[in-house]
Amino acid sequence: MIELQAVGFGWPDSRETLADISLALQPGEKTVLLGANGSGKSTLLKLLNGLVVPSHGSYHYHGHPIDKASMADRQWLRRFRQEVVLLFQHPEAMLFNPTVRDEIAYGPRRLGWDDIDERVAWWADQLGLRTLLDKPPFTLSGGQKQKVALASILILEPKVILMDEPSASLDPRSVGWLVDFLLDTAATVVVSTHNLSMAAEFGSRCLVLGENGRLAYDGPIGPAMRDMELLERCNLAHRHRHRHAGGEHSHLHGHEWESS
Numbered sequence: 001m002i003e004l005q006a007v008g009f010g011w012p013d014s015r016e017t018l019a020d021i022s023l024a025l026q027p028g029e030k031t032v033l034l035g036a037n038g039s040g041k042s043t044l045l046k047l048l049n050g051l052v053v054p055s056h057g058s059y060h061y062h063g064h065p066i067d068k069a070s071m072a073d074r075q076w077l078r079r080f081r082q083e084v085v086l087l088f089q090h091p092e093a094m095l096f097n098p099t100v101r102d103e104i105a106y107g108p109r110r111l112g113w114d115d116i117d118e119r120v121a122w123w124a125d126q127l128g129l130r131t132l133l134d135k136p137p138f139t140l141s142g143g144q145k146q147k148v149a150l151a152s153i154l155i156l157e158p159k160v161i162l163m164d165e166p167s168a169s170l171d172p173r174s175v176g177w178l179v180d181f182l183l184d185t186a187a188t189v190v191v192s193t194h195n196l197s198m199a200a201e202f203g204s205r206c207l208v209l210g211e212n213g214r215l216a217y218d219g220p221i222g223p224a225m226r227d228m229e230l231l232e233r234c235n236l237a238h239r240h241r242h243r244h245a246g247g248e249h250s251h252l253h254g255h256e257w258e259s260s
């Protein structure tokens with residue numbers, strides 16, 4: 001469904017952010033994307049969303065090349081934008097409509113769908129946004145904005161859902177809703193997170209971006225979470241000192257998931 005072959009990408013004036021990335025995502029697959037700050041997670045999600053295109057290698061979506069030419073084809077782009085959606089790490093960037101209702105309805109209106117009011121009401125109920133529908137999005141809290149952004153992409157009934165650190169500003173109940181949603185949806189999902197305790201709930205396959213924009217791991221999530229050498233090398237775990245009754249010692253930590 002999604003196929004990257006030896007993809008490289010560099011932002012202007014910077015070294016290569018992604019290098020030699022090859023991977024294939026099957027329909028319905030749920031993948032977690034891990035990596036330290038600046039390792040390129042958001043960049044990879046933007047590339048999968050067609051917001052940037054590879055500078056080396058190729059990206060195919062259902063056999064269709066995703067490059068400058070295809071992104072300039074309006075008809076294709078419309079289909080791609082409905083099928084492949086991205087929840088930004090900072091969703092403020094996505095919200096520009098005068099009310100929450102307009103924000104959630106924006107995509108379906110552009111696509112000329114029927115029953116838009118019913119669809120908006122349904123997603124607002126799902127995400128607990130009903131009382132906020134007439135408010136301007138900029139007046140909402142960070143987590144509420146994230147839910148509006150989430151509703152505005154999920155209402156499109158996408159085939160590929162890309163999420164950039166969705167759990168960062170959501171409360172535990174909303175994260176629980178998201179996990180249940182991901183368990184139920186038939187869509188292909190890629191979720192980036194720093195929350196290693198949640199990672200296994202978001203997906204069964206794990207991609208780890210390591211140094212120099214290369215994939216350090218692609219495989220089942222369980223072994224990755226137990227591989228302290230991998231986690232430490234990719235700055236996902238760290239060695240630090242503790243005080244315990246009776247003395248001090250240092251040991252390796254994967255932090256959040258450790259207690260689970």
Ligand SMILES: Nc1ncnc2c1ncn2[C@@H]1O[C@H](COP(=O)(O)OP(=O)(O)OP(=O)(O)O)[C@@H](O)[C@H]1O
Binds near residue numbers: 011017036040041089
């Ligand atoms: N719009 C941009 N213009 C120029 N450089 C960028 C841009 N976005 C990201 N970069 C650079 O690309 C590299 C990877 O950034 P990216 O945001 O993809 O990392 P990340 O893994 O998502 O980090 P974080 O965990 O902090 O969200 C960084 O060095 C960053 O400075």
Ligand SMILES: [Mg+2]
Binds near residue numbers: 041
């Ligand atoms: Mg990021």
